[in-house]
Amino acid sequence: MTDTHITERGMTPAQHEAPRPSGSSVELPEDRPTKPAMLRGFRRRCPNCGEGHMFQGYLKVVDRCPVCREELHHHRADDGPAYLTILIVGHLLAPLIHVGFTRFRPEPLVMATVFTVLAVAMSLYLLPRLKGLVVGIQWSRRMHGFGKAH
Numbered sequence: 001m002t003d004t005h006i007t008e009r010g011m012t013p014a015q016h017e018a019p020r021p022s023g024s025s026v027e028l029p030e031d032r033p034t035k036p037a038m039l040r041g042f043r044r045r046c047p048n049c050g051e052g053h054m055f056q057g058y059l060k061v062v063d064r065c066p067v068c069r070e071e072l073h074h075h076r077a078d079d080g081p082a083y084l085t086i087l088i089v090g091h092l093l094a095p096l097i098h099v100g101f102t103r104f105r106p107e108p109l110v111m112a113t114v115f116t117v118l119a120v121a122m123s124l125y126l127l128p129r130l131k132g133l134v135v136g137i138q139w140s141r142r143m144h145g146f147g148k149a150h
């Protein structure tokens, strides 16, 4: 209850103003546009140079880009790519299952086989690409450790 009171009383007007940098000698980090970084990530390339491979193997992100040496181990993609993969594959296949069933009435085993193969193939295709995209966003927004000078 008294927390807000203390905070209000503790703040002087000077503390509300952000420190103003004087002159043009302020070092700003270089710009990292998000969209190209996302596209490079989707192509499974380094978000910084677009040349080096982001992955070693299927989903393991390399510690550093083999071409430009940009550090990529800071990423925290976690289960975001899996979530996006399920979201996209589900929204594409659910209407297809409906149309496929109402239009063609295939044998249940045929339908199950076709859509299982489709779902697995689409998921395997999208998962590393969406992981690259998520890593690209995190890199461009300097999330997690990506913003630190190295």
Ligand SMILES: [Zn+2]
Pocket (backbone or CB within 6 Å): 046, 047, 048, 049, 050, 051, 052, 065, 066, 067, 068, 069, 070
């Ligand atoms: Zn690179």
